Amino acid sequence: MVANVGRLRRHLTPFNIIAGLILAVGLVLTVLRFGFGLGAVTNLDDANPWGLWIGFDILCGVALAAGGFTIATTVHIFRVKRFEAIVRPAVLTGFLGYLFVTVGLLFDLGRPWRVVNPIIGHVGPSSVMFEVGWCVFLYLLVLFLEFSPAALEWLGWKRVRGWAVKLTIVLSVAGMVLSTLHQSSLGSLFLLTPGRLHPLWYSPYVPVFFFVSAIAAGLAMVIFEGWLTHRFFPDKIAHDAASRAHFDSLTLGLGKAAAVVLFAYFGVKVLGVAGDNHWALLASPWGMWFLVELIGFVALPCALFTWGYRNQSVKAVRIAAVLTVLGIVLNRLNVSVIAFGWSAADPYVPSWMEIGTSIAIVTTGVVIFRWIVQRMPILTPHPDYPRH
């Protein structure tokens, strides 16, 4: 579709037209949101104070951007150097992911200009959200710095780039620690709401669920995104047989890791049900819905990853990755919106304007990703700084 973006048909590509339309609608929605308040564009009310923007833009955004810290840790800390080629795309996705999580947060906060309050000394000492705020803020800085060498190479600022590269290990460690904290703490937010979140999803282990599933989500996103970038930026990658084989072996390697992580995730999810002895609840309609998530979007992709790795099927691994991503989206929406509101008399359904805003935010991220990938050394190394 957008195979040959760039040179000739610079402006009126189908991608640009669709993206342009979405962004135009997004602009109108932005004016409505900030000019007339949350009530004017959302279906939120006191019984359903959190909706799509928390559930999708923030919770899914953070989980799906976990590839940044997962790959950076693998390559820089555990020194598994064969994944080095995908550090930059993963870090860029992470950085843009968190950037747009922050944008989503600004849309969602009643008084977005106070988003800095927890940082500038208004302390909620016992609040999980206070900690999440700090971690996300610091991690955004870390991701910016981790991403900066690519931008500096593009700008030709050799000396500054040299300093930035020296920080690699420190940044990887900081990224891993901060991610461990806030990925799990986003789950801890729901520890406070046992009466509201359906008991099948509520568990004292919910921080563990969030952390482990975020790693799976990060790996799946890296696979998924590698596939897309190879499809849509063919001029940015090498096409010889060796490079292709290398890329396929990376995909399979990631798939193997994802299989292990999903297996662990499946295990702790079952432990959660067992620990609270909630087996009987599985027979209810909500139990069926829980099983759809657990079997269809955790066990199935786990099996498919395993099968794909064993049979060297890149295609199976890619399908498993897509299923995993969908499963994480389903899980986060369940925890924060769907199963969270199971007892609400009047269930929340997002307005088309909430959905439109979310789509516009994601589209902006994709457009910027594309802009950067086409200019900066993300998918292939800069000629001046070849990878060793």
Added chain:
Amino acid sequence: MTISRRSLLKGAGLTGGASLLLGPSRVASAFTAPAAPDAYGVLVDLSVCEGCHACEEACNEQNGLPKPEAPFDAEAPLGVKRRPGGSTFTVVSTYPDPAHRGEVVNVKTQCMHCLEPTCASACPVGAFTRTPEGAVVYDETICMGCRYCVAACPFGVPHYEFESAFSPRVQKCVLCLSRIREDGLVPACVDACPAEATTFGKRADLIKLARRKLLDPDEGYVDHIYGEREAGGTSWLYISKVPFEALGFPMNLEMQPYINLTKGAVKAVPLVLVLGPAFLMGMNALAKRIEEGEPAPVPVAAHHDAKNGGSGHGR
């Protein structure tokens, strides 16, 4: 201090006898929260409330709120739990009495003024404080509008002004703190209640009064002081002759402060911050060593021998 004649519990005299009557176990389990001993509370006797909604009107006036759509004396829809809102920080819901056909029970709801408020545990900027009087109050000047408090309150109390573009606030009952603190009055709703269904006083005394009522077998109260232990204890307490389950009270609550649920997670944070980097740097050093073909770190016992050989450490 001038206190409304009809509502204040003249409680001091009760203090001695109750604990003797109740026995040590119930006293010990009363509540775990270190509540200020002098904090106030309100005891609602649901069997007395007539459902006149005078409290709603008094609250509306006291707080200068916009008038609600339906007039105050309109009958509440039967069996529907009403939620406090922007024009009414307290609402009365009406439920059919399951044991007596045709009769109803009226339930006044407002912020429970928890001893360890979940809203305060949730808020990332510390916008909620519990005052020594027992009131849980909110500071709109720092709130950023994340609505975690609305999502987390186990009693479904706070209202958020979604319709406001530039200055949305969380709104809820503040126990008429200024009336209590500055004017020595009882809350406006308590003052307005013609049936004396509400009793304002020291929480500790209210519990004793409630227990004394429950102990009288002729009265037929349900053996439960709602709010004594729910969510770690609340300043508002309820007694009833109809089971609370039938009256829209949340019955699936924790009998401990909700902050206990997140304490472990919050306490783990400094641990991860300290141990995490050390662990990761260690892993990094190990990986580097393996990569460079040097032997893996020597077990402590064998360390001395290795040292003589001059290998096994360094980076």
